[in-house]
Amino acid sequence: MDCTDRDGMKFVCKSRSFAQTCTSRACYRFIPTTESQWLAQSECEDLGGSLASIRSEEESKAVKAYLDQFSKSAVWTAGSDKDTEDDWYWQSDDEKVKIPDDLTDWGDSQPNNEGYGEDCMVMAPPEWKWNDVDCYEDHAYLCEVPNVNAITG
Ligand SMILES: [Ca+2]
Numbered sequence: 314m315d316c317t318d319r320d321g322m323k324f325v326c327k328s329r330s331f332a333q334t335c336t337s338r339a340c341y342r343f344i345p346t347t348e349s350q351w352l353a354q355s356e357c358e359d360l361g362g363s364l365a366s367i368r369s370e371e372e373s374k375a376v377k378a379y380l381d382q383f384s385k386s387a388v389w390t391a392g393s394d395k396d397t398e399d400d401w402y403w404q405s406d407d408e409k410v411k412i413p414d415d416l417t418d419w420g421d422s423q424p425n426n427e428g429y430g431e432d433c434m435v436m437a438p439p440e441w442k443w444n445d446v447d448c449y450e451d452h453a454y455l456c457e458v459p460n461v462n463a464i465t466g
């Protein structure tokens with residue numbers, strides 16, 4: 314495995330079978346298969362995690378640097394306002410965490426709930442800003458798993 318230390322706070326590891334980037338909370342892994350948000354969420358759960366959430370500036374920076382390397386198109390995150398319009402949460406089977414206003418990173422004029430409604434969040438190139446899209450669109454996705462190697466305490 315080839316791990317490169319970057320900025321002292323994140324690293325990118327490459328091996329034959331996977332690449333991921335880790336922060337103190339979670340490790341993120343890009344999956345190029347395109348599916349609906351619902352299917353992407355269940356695939357991430359099969360990997361022992363969930364769709365990605367961004368809980369801090371550190372995580373935002375790490376994920377963007379990682380996506381620059383591995384993805385050329387929009388990726389699903391766990392972001393959703395499907396329960397209440399304009400009320401955005403990181404949502405998985407286990408967890409529903411409100412996204413604080415000071416951590417949002419929406420693209421210009423997003424979220425706009427276009428067409429018949431858009432209740433699921435992607436991060437879109439070139440700057441990986443957030444956009445709400447139809448949950449049944451097919452996109453590649455970003456999973457997160459807990460960082461079990463993080464030094465705690
Ligand atoms: Ca919506």
Ligand SMILES: [Ca+2]
Pocket residue numbers: 423424425426427431444445446
């Ligand atoms: Ca939108």
